[in-house]
Amino acid sequence: MRTPAGIECRYFYGDYYRGRQHEECRLLPRDWQPRLCATCPVPAIRRANACEHMQLIARVERPLFVLPARVRVQAFCQKSARPVTEPHVGCGQCHTLPPAFMGAPDGSDPAA
Secondary structure, eight states: OBOTTSOBOTTEEEEOGGGOOEEEESSSTTTOOGGGGGTOSHHHHHHHOOOTTEEEEEEEEOSSTTSOOEEEEEEEETTTTEEESOTTTOOSSSSOOOGGGGTOTTSSOTTO
């Protein structure tokens, strides 16, 4: 469903049937506010990596009292049972990465 920021997100839910104005984020059920959708990294992560084994854990953080609150995301792979350091790419075990992503500029195998 489309968020208040205009981005498609699978965790956002809005009920507008017959004049209702109920909106919620199912990833952040308690701390969610509509303005958080503008800077939330979750839709970009889901567009870049659609792995069904990756579980996202989000929380709202305020770095300093003068700065606005932001959504911070941690990812965990259920298949490999370990944290994912780069959620946009994935853990590297669920889906094999092309050699270009493994550090070889010409696409050749760096171990060979």
